[in-house]
Amino acid sequence: MAMRRSTALLFFRRMRIPLIVLISAYSIATIGFTLMPGVDDDGNPWRMSVFDAFYVVSYTGSTIGFGEVPYEFTKAQRLWTMVSIYLTVIAWLFSIGSIISLMQDPAFAQAMRGARFRRAVRNYDQPFYLLCGFGDTGRLLATTLSELRHPVVVIDDTPAKIEALSVETFRAPVHGFCMDATLPENLLMAGLQNRWCMGVLAATADDRVNLKIAVTARLLNQRSAVYARADEASVADNMRSFDTAHVVNPAEEFVHRLRLLLTRPHFYRLYQWLRSSPDGDIPDVPQPPKGRWVLCGFGRFGQAVYRMLRELEVEVTVIEENAAIEGLPEGTIAGRGTQAETLKAAGIEDAVGILATTRDDVDNLSILITARELNEDLFCAAVANRWSSGPLFHAAMPHFVGQPGELIAGTIISHIRSPLLSHLFRRLEEVDDEVAAELLERIAPNPDQAQQPEFFTVRLSKKRAPALHWLQKNGFDIEVSLFQRHPTRPGVQVPVEVLMLSRGDDDRLLPDGATRLESGDRLLVACPPALAGRMRGLVESEAAAYQALTGRELHRSWLLNKLIPGAPAPGGQDS
Amino acid sequence: MNMSKVIFGFFVLLALTLNFGFFLGEIDNPAHHNVYELFAALIVGLIATIMKLGERSQMSAMLLASSLVVDLHLLAAVIVWVLSVHVLEVGLTPAVMASIVSLSGGALLANLLSVVLLTMETAGFSR
Numbered sequence: 115m116a117m118r119r120s121t122a123l124l125f126f127r128r129m130r131i132p133l134i135v136l137i138s139a140y141s142i143a144t145i146g147f148t149l150m151p152g153v154d155d156d157g158n159p160w161r162m163s164v165f166d167a168f169y170v171v172s173y174t175g176s177t178i179g180f181g182e183v184p185y186e187f188t189k190a191q192r193l194w195t196m197v198s199i200y201l202t203v204i205a206w207l208f209s210i211g212s213i214i215s216l217m218q219d220p221a222f223a224q225a226m227r228g229a230r231f232r233r234a235v236r237n238y239d240q241p242f243y244l245l246c247g248f249g250d251t252g253r254l255l256a257t258t259l260s261e262l263r264h265p266v267v268v269i270d271d272t273p274a275k276i277e278a279l280s281v282e283t284f285r286a287p288v289h290g291f292c293m294d295a296t297l298p299e300n301l302l303m304a305g306l307q308n309r310w311c312m313g314v315l316a317a318t319a320d321d322r323v324n325l326k327i328a329v330t331a332r333l334l335n336q337r338s339a340v341y342a343r344a345d346e347a348s349v350a351d352n353m354r355s356f357d358t359a360h361v362v363n364p365a366e367e368f369v370h371r372l373r374l375l376l377t378r379p380h381f382y383r384l385y386q387w388l389r390s391s392p393d394g395d396i397p398d399v400p401q402p403p404k405g406r407w408v409l410c411g412f413g414r415f416g417q418a419v420y421r422m423l424r425e426l427e428v429e430v431t432v433i434e435e436n437a438a439i440e441g442l443p444e445g446t447i448a449g450r451g452t453q454a455e456t457l458k459a460a461g462i463e464d465a466v467g468i469l470a471t472t473r474d475d476v477d478n479l480s481i482l483i484t485a486r487e488l489n490e491d492l493f494c495a496a497v498a499n500r501w502s503s504g505p506l507f508h509a510a511m512p513h514f515v516g517q518p519g520e521l522i523a524g525t526i527i528s529h530i531r532s533p534l535l536s537h538l539f540r541r542l543e544e545v546d547d548e549v550a551a552e553l554l555e556r557i558a559p560n561p562d563q564a565q566q567p568e569f570f571t572v573r574l575s576k577k578r579a580p581a582l583h584w585l586q587k588n589g590f591d592i593e594v595s596l597f598q599r600h601p602t603r604p605g606v607q608v609p610v611e612v613l614m615l616s617r618g619d620d621d622r623l624l625p626d627g628a629t630r631l632e633s634g635d636r637l638l639v640a641c642p643p644a645l646a647g648r649m650r651g652l653v654e655s656e657a658a659a660y661q662a663l664t665g666r667e668l669h670r671s672w673l674l675n676k677l678i679p680g681a682p683a684p685g686g687q688d689s
Numbered sequence: 690m691n692m693s694k695v696i697f698g699f700f701v702l703l704a705l706t707l708n709f710g711f712f713l714g715e716i717d718n719p720a721h722h723n724v725y726e727l728f729a730a731l732i733v734g735l736i737a738t739i740m741k742l743g744e745r746s747q748m749s750a751m752l753l754a755s756s757l758v759v760d761l762h763l764l765a766a767v768i769v770w771v772l773s774v775h776v777l778e779v780g781l782t783p784a785v786m787a788s789i790v791s792l793s794g795g796a797l798l799a800n801l802l803s804v805v806l807l808t809m810e811t812a813g814f815s816r
Contacts, residue, residue: 126743
């Protein structure tokens with residue numbers, strides 16, 4: 115309560131003395147005028163009334179100056195006019211100066227911004243996300259979430275980043291405020307306990323900060339999902355231990371995608387596509403070469419890549435400048451990969467691929483260019499540390515590039531769009547790559563101009579899918595093919611795909627159209643964005659679901675008559 | 690002794706006494722009610738209001754409210770005075786004087802409440 119009123123309080127406290135000075139100056143000047151002896155036009159002694167005096171002071175004090183009214187002033191009145199001019203003008207200057215200095219006071223400006231921010235957050239009436247950290251990752255997350263029409267509340271402790279945020283345009287409201295995200299009270303101020311807070315995204319560059327945010331969010335709002343970035347594996351494990359919805363480790367994610375690229379080309383295409391920003395393209399079918407790789411840089415990314423390649427029994431030669439790193443494999447070439455000699459020493463001429471994973475983007479680019487000059491058939495993969503170097507990497511055309519911000523944002527966004535996608539990917543790991551190819555073919559028959567589908571997680575329960583529940587209750591059989599049926603033209607299939615059916619612990623990929631659905635089933639449905647409204651209607655509106663199932667319109671009164679004596683006849687459906 | 694408390698109490702009390710001074714006398718006799726006293730009561734009332742702005746305690750909310758009532762009453766009285774004497778030029782007839790004084794009587798009550806509240810708060814504080 116005291117926090118909320120602080121701006122008004124601060125204003126009045128600071129304005130108290132200027133206002134009192136102003137009132138005193140005016141009253142002294144007014145009284146003085148009524149006491150000064152004057153004469154009227156006929157020369158009779160005359161004195162101003164309080165009203166006349168206040169009138170004169172009012173126009174004198176504001177420097178308007180109508181002249182001497184109602185009668186010409188006597189010397190005594192003129193003397194007092196001079197006194198009151200200086201008195202009131204100085205009082206005005208003093209109070210206006212106080213107001214201006216108060217407005218410019220950083221503490222006051224901060225309090226004003228805080229009040230505006232709190233008001234904005236309090237007035238949300240639709241699901242929003244709370245984003246902590248506005249670096250590369252944060253910016254991508256905010257942009258994508260606003261594209262998905264979710265308002266975002268951004269907090270970051272760097273004023274410059276929040277200022278940059280305020281001049282960008284977003285499609286949904288994005289409110290930024292500069293404060294320390296590690297303090298629980300700040301997260302609360304940013305709407306952590308607001309009933310519309312759907313999720314908290316901890317995307318700062320500091321693992322400790324992300325961990326603190328994740329813990330705070332978990333404890334103070336059980337209902338909102340927590341998505342966090344963790345660079346250290348130990349921090350990631352720590353976060354997973356307290357039920358964080360999704361933890362992304364950029365190095366792990368990079369290696370995971372690289373592994374898919376090397377082992378499961380179609381799954382890689384699907385994964386890379388669905389886990390990048392919604393306007394991303396489907397990558398071409400990768401054709402990774404077999405043979406020896408050269409890995410430049412043995413930092414966090416390099417080490418993870420090295421472990422993965424060794425697991426795949428791929429031969430790797432490491433180039434690393436810093437010989438003090440623990441766990442450097444034998445045969446490591448000391449030096450920088452940017453120099454041709456070093457690359458030659460690592461045998462670049464008869465290697466099949468080069469991996470540039472140093473912490474410096476210019477080095478990585480230089481490595482790619484130099485290596486390609488020595489051996490133009492190389493398969494090139496690189497880490498783009500900063501999002502701003504994206505265009506350079508794009509121009510250098512490596513076969514695979516991972517940008518930590520994009521990796522994190524893409525993964526978190528795909529999780530937000532449908533939590534079942536993670537199940538889908540986990541299940542795809544266990545089956546042949548052909549399934550991934552078929553799945554990709556179904557949702558993107560034309561990979562060159564494919565648009566990312568809209569994902570729906572349909573849960574067959576009374577609360578989440580009332581229409582389907584109602585149909586089931588009335589004895590209708592619901593099959594997977596229901597979702598593909600055209601509402602008015604029987605026999606016509608709409609391009610809606612049921613990608614996965616989860617029943618208990620069993621995740622069935624691409625279930626057969628004739629599969630009967632049971633209560634409690636969860637379905638991952640992909641449909642073109644244009645059909646999203648229809649899909650929603652099918653799940654929520656009894657009339658729409660009934661029509662899709664039977665091909666007949668639902669006449670409420672007729673049906674009610676039929677319903678009350680007995681259940682509607684499931685046998686009566688049109689084919 | 691807290692100097693700011695003294696000043697605060699001074700203004701609240703002065704607003705009451707000036708108001709009382711103006712109110713005292715026959716209700717419709719202009720000779721008993723001085724225009725300067727009304728003016729002073731209004732000015733001191735305004736200053737007291739500003740002093741109360743920005744105070745935090747629960748009691749101060751009530752103090753501020755009563756102060757605003759005082760200002761409203763006295764402003765109304767002043768407006769009646771100005772209208773009848775300078776604009777409509779009917780002069781201070783007994784009817785006009787009576788309405789001015791009765792308005793200031795309302796302000797007097799609110800001022801009294803202010804002083805009572807302030808005394809209560811001070812008494813509660815010292816306990």
